[in-house]
Amino acid sequence: MSFKEKFENHPVVFGLSLVIAGFVAGYGAHDAISNSKTKPAPVLAQPKVNCTIEGTGDLSASHHQRLSVLQRELVRLEGKASDDSIISSYQNDYKESAGRVRNDIAMERQALKEALQVLSAKCS
Structure with missing residues (x-):
């Protein structure tokens, strides 16, 4: 073997x-x-930009001030619309006015949101 x-x-x-x-x-x-194999390029971290926009505090403060006035008016109108001692046709007028104030509040919130989006778009 x-x-x-x-x-x-x-x-x-x-x-x-x-x-x-x-x-x-x-x-x-x-x-x-x-x-x-080709090695992938290292991922570079994007630098963080510290972007402060002047005037956002004033914008928010004036928004909250206008919103509080509208909310007080809404409470007043809804109170009168639900008052039983007022004639029903006047109650309907108060209800319509309260609806318009609600629309104003929604428009005010939308305007602030759009303004902040425009300002933040400038920052990025």
């Missing part, structure tokens, strides 16, 4: 040699594959 036949007939030695040969081949192939 030759050395080759003895080697191939012994299962433990033959199996270990195949495992070692496979490991060496895989490790070599891994290095070759990983080096051939």
